[in-house]
Amino acid sequence: MATDEDVHRRPFRSSFWWFLIKRLAQALLVILLVTLIVFTLMHIAMPNGPGAGVLGLQATAEQIAKFNHDHGFDLPIWQQYFNYLGQILHGDFGESFQLNMTVGMAIGIRLPKTILLSVICIIVALAIAIPMGIFQATRRGKVSDYILTGANFVVYSTPSFFMGLILIIVFAQKLNLLPATAPSGVPSVLDLLRQPNFLVLPVITGSLGTIATFSRYMRSATIDNLSEDYVRTARAKGTSQPRVVVRHVVRNSLTPVIAMLGYYLPVLLGGMIVVEQLFNYPGMGLLFWQAATKADYPVLLGCILIIAVATVVGSLLADIIQALLDPRTRGQLT
């Protein structure tokens, strides 16, 4: 309840720090729930522990039982879960069954490459989608708008693995212009940057869907803003239409689009699983794929944890960016 004294002083409970504390608490809860759900699902999928999957078809029942016992998979599921949480709190994500290294190391090697690929994809996608959305909005209902909208729907409704395959056939096999797979061995981020040829097809495949999605957002946000009263005010000042778009409309339209980006982060990371598998790109997506097919339980959990963190961080960033871009919501983060 408000008292007379705190009318002038902004109470802590509506300050930015309180907002951050609340959101971080929420984030922890979400991550905890995600691990619980995934843990339960894995147990349902492999009720007898991952031993059979890890050791393969030749393994005897005793070997499987021994494996499960050694790794604690014969304990009750809640005990397994708490053991896992305890490990995480100590920064220990467990040991991969397949890769002969810790999960932390496996992810540590792969994650930067996925981040590299994602960041390039986002930059490329926005650099195309935002101007395209603005272009379409200013030519709304004209032939160019219809053509781009149609192309958008084609891209949007084509699965990315299919799009990737076509790109490989055309550019790698028929035209022989670009490599279809990443350099062999275990290339570092620097290796990848030195041979940008390898990145071209994965980036195209990874960003096409994003371009389609975000040019739609940008188009409708721009159309909304073009009919706002402030546009008429600016025109009445003698600002030309193209200049009104650049000076006034773009910033106002970008606010909701950039905010969407935060929520889009997990979608993008999910898309990377397909792209990396398709191009044999040595990132976290490929790691995830291999772990899933080989029942590499600890790696799988580690990857999901990373995606969960990315999700909550993304939505937190979305809110903060929105507040920074729109002065009306500044100081209203509660």
Add this chain to the structure above:
Amino acid sequence: MSDPIDRPVLTVEHLSVEFHTDEGTYPAVNDSSFAIEPGKVLALVGESGSGKTVTSLAILGLLPGTARVAGKISLDGESLLDAGEQRMNEIRGQAISMIFQEPMTALNPTMTVGAQVEEVLTNHKVCSKAEASRRAVDMLDRVGIPDAARRAKTFPHELSGGQRQRVVIAIALACEPKLIIADEPTTALDVTVQAEILDLLRRLARESSTAFLLITHNMGVVADIADDVAVMYNGDIVETGTMRQVLLEPQADYSKQLIAAIPKMPDAHWDDIVAAAARQDADAQEMTPEVGADDGKPPALAFSGTSIDYMRGGRAFRAVHDVSLTIGDDEILGLVGESGSGKSTLGRCALGLIPAAEGTVSVLNHAVHARALLNAEDKAVRAQIGVIFQDPGSSLDPRMTIAQAIEEPLLVHGAEGMTGRRARQARVDELLDAVELPSYYALRYPHELSGGQRQRVGLARAIVLNPRVLIADEPTSALDVSVQAHVLDALRSLQAKYHFACLFISHDLAVINEMSHRVAVMWRGRIVEVGETSSILVHPHHPYTIRLLAAVPSPDPREQARRRDARRKLAQIAEVAELADGA
């Protein structure tokens, strides 16, 4: 000024505008002609859809691509319809500028107000960028924005509606244009703020040789600042003349109707009011508000020490403070106040939509509770209260026929003798007749009706249960004056027929005067004055009521001159009082 004074700045000759759409061609303006001289204010008046705004956008060349414009528009001899887009961009903002109706949305929300004033200066290369930011602050200062240097760095949402409108005016003035088009510049503002903005526009028009094209539907605004008037109806200019000619002796039939439809107010005793204010009349300042008419009968609606809180950002905000007020049977009480005064909140509390934090609300001595789940007693009390809202467009369900909308309360309350279809149909017919709508309207849908007709349906629905109390919250604010007059007539005759008590909420003192027996004035959540309508509007006592009354522009130019004079004197008295306080 080398031009002779009688040479018009703007001449519009035989202007016609048509909109070509996929569905057909719609004429918006037909063969209209008028001219404005330097330093003069021409008011273009008319109701919604008459073509006023289309005319103004045609002058600026800002009509959408579907418009076809014919005729001649010239600014100082230059034909604007022949000027290319590039030339028009030079003219817009520099030679002609515009003030818009809605100050809340007319400014870019992500740009500081200073930068928005600067933009018009830099667009026309009037001065350097550094000079522009200094001039922008000067302009903001000139239009009466306090602490202009600091305010220039704020964003529009940090300013009040009146201040935002001042920013829009600063933008319009920045390049010292030859013509300013003001499209309903005060319609979205409260009357006291409106009066300040009108003072500002009047001063600017007198000080400079700028011509003003004032677009408005408010004859009070016309009487206050216009020199000449052109009356527009259905795309045609039906009458032009000086302001006094048109307002006092209208010639065209439409102008006569329009002026007759404006709600009237009695002439206030300004000399007495000003004299009393100058004496600092002790009893006038400390008059306790009369609570209600005491005729021995239980009041139809009674507020007793009612306070109402809103939750805002997790904190309680007191919207209504300790209101005690009664409305007798068969009485219309007008509740007047500006936006945010708490008048609608009080009405919603009487309906049981929000709870009272302190005190009680009762209908015929039964308490009204704001519970989510109503018991039988609550429902019986609710059935005694009818309500009609402001917006006739959105307060009817678009998927219900008129008959369904009107009979819904009968079904909800399982009204006695109304369980049969026939009985309900008869009741709907009876009410449609009472609000003067033909009975075949029963099967129509809301979108097939005009705004005035929808508001009549709202009235019929409000009284279908024969309530003892009707809450009318700004029932005609969204309507044109001629439509408003008919809806008010319908409400008055219903009240005469069914004798319900009515809490009539409005911001418009003239409407209150025409409708209510008594009036209560609300200010900052408190009732500051209650009394007979005829006495309060002629000789108010509370300083706020006086300020409000002096701020309402009268459509009668003679009364308006007296009000303006009284307002000036009252402002001086207040200044003197402040100086005395300071000493």
